[in-house]
Amino acid sequence: MLPRITLLLFVFLTFHSNSHAQQVENAAKHLGAGVAIGAVGGYAAHKIFNGQRGWTWAGAVGSSLAAGLAKETYDINRGAQWETEDVLFTTLGGVISGLALDLLLKNRRRGRSRKNCGCPPIVFESLDVDPVNASGSITAAIQANDILSNGL
Incomplete structure (x- = not known):
């Protein structure tokens, strides 16, 4: 039809x-x-x-x-x-x-469902701190990783 x-x-x-x-x-x-x-x-x-x-x-x-x-x-x-x-x-x-x-x-x-936040990746191997026994603060881990990788 x-x-x-x-x-x-x-x-x-x-x-x-x-x-x-x-x-x-x-x-x-x-x-x-x-x-x-x-x-x-x-x-x-x-x-x-x-x-x-x-x-x-x-x-x-x-x-x-x-x-x-x-x-x-x-x-x-x-x-x-x-x-x-x-x-x-x-x-x-x-x-x-x-x-x-x-x-x-x-x-x-x-x-648009998966946006990258632009945060630097955390590499725990470069840190001298055990991530299991650390403070548990992700902000502190990011700052520590940034300081260690930039050499400040």
Whole structure:
């Protein structure tokens, strides 16, 4: 059933776009603007809400939807007609950018789990103190290792 619906949608869009060549160019502009605005909104939401996936999608789709509605409201105030298709294409651009952000930012989330603290490694062989009978303070062990390795 799904391939039939896809084929029907493809045929409809092909005939619709051939009959209105000017509208295809306008739709491409709205789609591109929706991708750009959705990418900025989605990335901002990703940073603000600490990488939560739902908020990234909400930022991408919501910002492009808001931009499409604002543009059509602006056009009405200038005497043009409301075009719902323009809002839909702008929002579709936000969906595309949400998908792209989801794929791109997912790989970054995996690599952040193991961060190096930047601490110098402790080498107990260079210390003259038995680590079992020492004070048990890791700070003292790090300082002692640093002093012995730097020769201070």
